[in-house]
Amino acid sequence: MTRVPLRPLARVLDARAQGRNPLYIERENLRLRHEQMRDVARRRAEWRLLFLAALFFMGYALIAARMGLLAMTPPEEPARYQPEQIAAHRSDIVDRNGRLMATNLVTNALYAEMRHMVDGERAARQLAQIFPDLNAEQLTTRLTDPNRRFVWLRARLSPEQQQAVHDIGEPGLLFGRREMRLYPNGRLAAHVLGGASYGQQGVTAAEIIGVAGIEHRMEERLRDPSRADAPLQLSLDISVQAVAAEVLEGGIRMLNARAGSALIMDASSGEIVTMVSLPDFDPNNRPPPPTEGNPTDSPIFNHALQGVYELGSVMKAFPVAQALELGLVRTDTMVDTRGPMRVSRFTINDFRSLGPQASVADVFVRSSNIGTARLAQMIGPERQREFLDRFGFLDIAQIELAESARARPMFPERWRELSSMTIAYGHGLSTSPVHVAAAYAALVNGGRKVTPTLLRRPDAVPGERLLSERTSAIMRQLMRETVTRGTASMAEVEGYAVGGKTGTADKPNPQGGYHRDRVIATFAGAFPIHEPRYVIIVTLDEPSEASGAEVRRTAGWTVVPVTAEIVRRTAPLLGLRPQSTAEIERALALR
Amino acid sequence: MRGLLYLLSALSVIGLAVWAYNENHKTQQAMAELRELHREIQSLREAIGVQRAEWAYLSRPERLQELTKMNFMRMRLLPLSGAQYGRIEEVAYPMPAALDDPTEDEEPPL
Numbered sequence: 001m002t003r004v005p006l007r008p009l010a011r012v013l014d015a016r017a018q019g020r021n022p023l024y025i026e027r028e029n030l031r032l033r034h035e036q037m038r039d040v041a042r043r044r045a046e047w048r049l050l051f052l053a054a055l056f057f058m059g060y061a062l063i064a065a066r067m068g069l070l071a072m073t074p075p076e077e078p079a080r081y082q083p084e085q086i087a088a089h090r091s092d093i094v095d096r097n098g099r100l101m102a103t104n105l106v107t108n109a110l111y112a113e114m115r116h117m118v119d120g121e122r123a124a125r126q127l128a129q130i131f132p133d134l135n136a137e138q139l140t141t142r143l144t145d146p147n148r149r150f151v152w153l154r155a156r157l158s159p160e161q162q163q164a165v166h167d168i169g170e171p172g173l174l175f176g177r178r179e180m181r182l183y184p185n186g187r188l189a190a191h192v193l194g195g196a197s198y199g200q201q202g203v204t205a206a207e208i209i210g211v212a213g214i215e216h217r218m219e220e221r222l223r224d225p226s227r228a229d230a231p232l233q234l235s236l237d238i239s240v241q242a243v244a245a246e247v248l249e250g251g252i253r254m255l256n257a258r259a260g261s262a263l264i265m266d267a268s269s270g271e272i273v274t275m276v277s278l279p280d281f282d283p284n285n286r287p288p289p290p291t292e293g294n295p296t297d298s299p300i301f302n303h304a305l306q307g308v309y310e311l312g313s314v315m316k317a318f319p320v321a322q323a324l325e326l327g328l329v330r331t332d333t334m335v336d337t338r339g340p341m342r343v344s345r346f347t348i349n350d351f352r353s354l355g356p357q358a359s360v361a362d363v364f365v366r367s368s369n370i371g372t373a374r375l376a377q378m379i380g381p382e383r384q385r386e387f388l389d390r391f392g393f394l395d396i397a398q399i400e401l402a403e404s405a406r407a408r409p410m411f412p413e414r415w416r417e418l419s420s421m422t423i424a425y426g427h428g429l430s431t432s433p434v435h436v437a438a439a440y441a442a443l444v445n446g447g448r449k450v451t452p453t454l455l456r457r458p459d460a461v462p463g464e465r466l467l468s469e470r471t472s473a474i475m476r477q478l479m480r481e482t483v484t485r486g487t488a489s490m491a492e493v494e495g496y497a498v499g500g501k502t503g504t505a506d507k508p509n510p511q512g513g514y515h516r517d518r519v520i521a522t523f524a525g526a527f528p529i530h531e532p533r534y535v536i537i538v539t540l541d542e543p544s545e546a547s548g549a550e551v552r553r554t555a556g557w558t559v560v561p562v563t564a565e566i567v568r569r570t571a572p573l574l575g576l577r578p579q580s581t582a583e584i585e586r587a588l589a590l591r
Numbered sequence: 592m593r594g595l596l597y598l599l600s601a602l603s604v605i606g607l608a609v610w611a612y613n614e615n616h617k618t619q620q621a622m623a624e625l626r627e628l629h630r631e632i633q634s635l636r637e638a639i640g641v642q643r644a645e646w647a648y649l650s651r652p653e654r655l656q657e658l659t660k661m662n663f664m665r666m667r668l669l670p671l672s673g674a675q676y677g678r679i680e681e682v683a684y685p686m687p688a689a690l691d692d693p694t695e696d697e698e699p700p701l
Contacts, residue, residue, distance in 0.1 A: 099647065100646075103643060103644050105640065105641060106640075182644050184644055184651055185647065185651045186653060188651065188652065238652060239652060241652075243652075243670070246656070495673040495674075496673065568672070569670060569671075571673060572672055573671055576673075578676055
């Protein structure tokens with residue numbers, strides 16, 4: 001701002017010349033200058049006031065808007081109070097009918113805090129009386145150690161034990177809240193449930209983690225806080241599972257088998273209704289994994305899933321189905337069954353010779369190794385490998401158990417003609433009963449691929465087509481014939497048409513070669529076979545039937561009667577109405 | 592006039608303060624009650640969980656099987672078999688004449 005002089009010389013001289021007082025000029029200029037200054041100050045003050053007013057207005061508007069918003073939103077409970085950061089809640093597990101299989105129970109853990117401890121020696125003595133497995137001397141040194149501040153004593157207390165500890169009256173003994181995983185059904189479905197144990201521990205809570213089975217595999221789902229109130233529903237049916245386990249246990253005892261498994265699966269949705277593996281264990285008190293000996297002897301070994309064996313003749317269904325599907329043969333085509341059949345240095349024999357030639361139906365129904373090997377020759381190794389791959393035999397079983405990753409099928413790296421022939425009758429390709437169940441479901445249900453699952457899946461859609469309806473219908477007929485006139489004649493159950501295929505496979509000897517007198521007997525089939533609802537796979541490990549003159553080990557004498565009994569007992573529980581022989585025959589003949 | 596205005600606004604400020612204090616107090620009481628209710632719900636849930644576990648434990652198939660065996664003489668329960676499925680034609684419907692039967696109202700003879 002340029003400063004205007006108060007007494008400009010020109011104007012003073014001018015005024016003097018005119019005889020006016022030059023002081024007026026100075027006054028006048030001073031007044032103008034003051035007015036100018038006042039205007040500037042006023043403008044600045046006004047602007048400041050306005051700014052402040054705007055600021056206050058905005059502040060109040062903000063508060064008013066917030067209040068308005070709060071008043072308009074529906075009232076809401078404040079966030080739940082959570083005692084500690086460890087997520088203790090875990091979803092329940094129920095069966096397909098909503099019956100409880102796993103739940104949480106609140107118990108207490110016992111710990112000692114030294115700063116409250118009055119008489120450590122007395123507490124140790126009395127605790128040793130309540131818990132006989134605690135050593136009084138060791139406990140005394142632990143509870144009187146001046147360097148310790150905190151001691152964990154027990155992970156779980158029963159209400160009686162808690163009261164007894166309470167009665168000691170020692171202020172240093174404290175209880176911590178614990179949730180524990182409880183399996184009310186005990187041993188039932190132990191291999192599916194697996195088991196749980198504690199992860200991170202805090203004083204007032206501890207984390208429950210699944211250690212095996214579905215508890216481990218579905219860990220994230222079970223611990224998801226947003227779904228904690230919704231139980232995880234399995235496809236198992238407890239009643240059916242209990243009956244199957246009871247029958248299988250009786251069969252194992254009668255046939256002196258080492259182990260056994262039974263699997264019942266919905267033939268169209270892949271839901272596993274029953275998965276029994278014996279011997280079993282109590283998941284409330286899961287035994288530790290075996291550190292020595294044969295792992296398959298351990299009760300925690302799931303024979304229905306981890307029992308990866310060469311399953312023998314049950315695999316014959318696949319070359320037969322493929323040969324029919326490709327149009328290479330019909331069921332009445334005659335196949336050369338002269339034995340022994342020599343391929344390079346390897347000899348293929350039949351358990352019982354079928355004569356010089358037999359129809360494809362007879363090859364299947366009377367289980368001819370030579371005949372099936374001939375079919376495999378017609379098909380060729382590449383096509384066979386691709387076919388079995390589509391049925392899921394070359395991948396690990398896609399089932400919701402932690403152990404499924406270990407159920408890896410074993411097959412030759414190079415699929416030559418000889419291996420393709422032995423694989424055709426079930427040697428050279430090792431699979432688990434779960435694999436066989438899924439593949440048999442596709443064979444009998446009209447040719448649709450089935451993915452086995454342990455979760456309830458009421459809206460399952462049929463998978464991709466693996467076989468034509470026609471081939472599937474022929475396979476059903478052949479499986480039925482195996483029961484009516486073939487190797488599985490003891491599988492006949494009145495009212496329920498069972499169809500399937502037996503398999504007796506020599507067990508491989510760890511020292512090389514095969515055992516002569518140890519077999520895995522398998523039955524794979526479906527019921528009711530004219531419109532299959534369920535696939536059933538039963539295996540027995542080293543069974544022997546000694547009621548006759550000679551010890552019999554073939555599946556027809558061992559596993560087949562057990563299967564028949566399982567079907568007889570479980571089919572009514574599964575809601576199947578028995579049908580008369582005439583009805584069954586009419587239904588089978590229509591196709 | 593101006594004095595009256597001051598007085599009125601001072602009184603209204605005091606009134607509002609009392610109201611706000613009361614509201615605050617009530618809110619805190621409600622929160623405390625809510626916490627109490629949460630605790631109660633939690634303990635009831637736990638109790639329900641215990642009951643459910645107990646029920647599942649008592650009705651486990653293994654125990655039921657043993658009970659039916661023990662009480663066979665009294666209950667004569669056998670495993671479900673296919674023969675127990677009936678047909679709809681086997682169900683005897685009451686004949687229309689039976690509806691008019693005057694003895695219908697009486698207790699059936701045991």
